[in-house]
Amino acid sequence: MLVVDNYEKADWRLSEITDSVQQILETEPYVISFKNLEYHHTVDEFDAVLLSGSDKSLTQASILERYSKLILYVKSSDRPLLGICFGHQLIASAFDSRIARLAKTFKGFSYIDLLVDDPIFSELPKRIRVFESHSNVVVRLMPGFIHLARSEDCEIEAFRHNTKPVYGVQFHPERYDKENLHGRRIISNFLRLASR
Numbered sequence: 470m471l472v473v474d475n476y477e478k479a480d481w482r483l484s485e486i487t488d489s490v491q492q493i494l495e496t497e498p499y500v501i502s503f504k505n506l507e508y509h510h511t512v513d514e515f516d517a518v519l520l521s522g523s524d525k526s527l528t529q530a531s532i533l534e535r536y537s538k539l540i541l542y543v544k545s546s547d548r549p550l551l552g553i554c555f556g557h558q559l560i561a562s563a564f565d566s567r568i569a570r571l572a573k574t575f576k577g578f579s580y581i582d583l584l585v586d587d588p589i590f591s592e593l594p595k596r597i598r599v600f601e602s603h604s605n606v607v608v609r610l611m612p613g614f615i616h617l618a619r620s621e622d623c624e625i626e627a628f629r630h631n632t633k634p635v636y637g638v639q640f641h642p643e644r645y646d647k648e649n650l651h652g653r654r655i656i657s658n659f660l661r662l663a664s665r
Contacts, residue, residue, distance in 0.1 A: 470490055470494060470496075470498040470499065470515060470516065470517050470518075470519065470660065470663075471498065471499050471500075471501065471515040471517070471518045471519070472486055472487055472490065472498045472499070472500045472501075472518075472519045472521060473500075473501060473502075473503055473506065473518060473519070473520050473521060473539065473556075474500055474501065474502045474503065474521055475503050475520060475521045475522065475523035475525070475536070475539075475555050475556060475559070476521065476522075476523055476524060477523075477524070477525065480524070482521075482522060483500070483521055485641075485643045485644055486519065486521055486553070486643045487500060488643075489642075489643040489645075489652075489653065489656055490519070490643075490656065490660070493653070493656060493657050493660055494660060498519070499515065503536060503538075503539045506538055506539055506542060513546070513548060515548065516548075516549065516663050516664060517548060517549040517550070517551070517659070517660065517663030517664075518546070518548050518549070518550045518551075519550075519551050519552075519553065519556070519659075520539075520543070520550065520551070520552040520553065520555075520556025520557075520559060520560070521553060521555070521556055522553055522554035522555045522556065522602075522641065523554075523555035523556075525555065526568070526570060526604075526605055527555070527558050527559065527562050527568040527605065528568050528569065528570045528605060533562060536559060536562075539559065540559060540562055540563045541563075543559060543560055543563040543635075544563040544564065546635075547633060548634075549634040549635075549659070549662060549663035550633075550634065550635045550636065551636045551637075551638070551656075551659045552635075552636070552637040552638070553638055553640075553641060553642065553643065554602065554603055554638075554639060554640070554641055555605075556637065557607065557627075557628075557637030557638055557639050558605060558606075558607055558637075558639075560628075560635060560637040561607040561611060561625075561628075561637065564611040564612075564613070564614065564630075565611060566607050566608060566609055566610070566611045567607075567608040567609065568605050568606070568607060568608065569605065569606055569608050570604060570605050571603075571604050571605065571606060573604065574602070574603065574604040575601045575602070575603055575604070575622055575623070576601060576602045577600070577601060577602075578598050578599065578600055578601075578649050579598070579599065579600075579601045579620055579621075579622070579640070580596055580597070580598055580620065580621075581596070581597050581598075581599055581618050581619070581620045581626050581627075581640065582595065582596055582618060582619055582620065583595050583596070583597065583617065583618050583627075584616055584617055584618055584619060585615060585616070585617050587615075587617055587629060588658060588661075588662055589617070589627075589629070589636055589655060589658045589659055589662065590617070590618075590655065590658065591654075591658050592654060592658075593651055593654055593655070597618075597651040597655075598649050598651055599640040599641070599642060599644075599645075599649070599651050599652045599655075600640060600641045600642075600644035600645070600649070600652060601620075601622075601623075601639070601640050601641070602641055602644075603623075603639060603640075606623050606624070606625065606639065607625045607628075607637075607639070608625075609625075610625055610628060611628075613630060613631055613632070614628045614629065614630055614631060615628060615629050615630075615631050616628055617629055617636075618638075623639055625639065626638065626639045626640060627639065627640075634662060634663070636659065638655070640652070642655040642656050643656065
């Protein structure tokens, strides 16, 4: 499992992802910075790739340019891929959607409605409770993608490519607690999909 770190500087939020993956896989994921992706020749040796969140906004042309090599990788990769929050928006950008900035930040556990039966939501109810922390959203679903989930505050909470194992979730499945375990199940389901 490879985790692509999309933060410019060391950030405690990345450890939530790596800790979650490690608890499920019982092995530590490999982490590289998005800045070093082009120099890393073994990216395609991993069974799956997880794109982290970030404190940056893809609504700015300069940030899109900064992440352009990762965007190209996302567009061309056939590896199982899960984008979380910024990673979700990065996948959308790679496939020609637009990102919009909201008037407020959504933060905390929220309910999300699942629209489609999909293996990434296996063993979950039709309404899940997961952690949100974002002020940007994907504006429209891209051609060739399936809309998987929505919430009252965000129309495109989750999507997947219709032929590739590429998923994006606006929420943070890595942030869960004893009362809210749906996020953990989503990560576990993705890792199970990737191992096939």
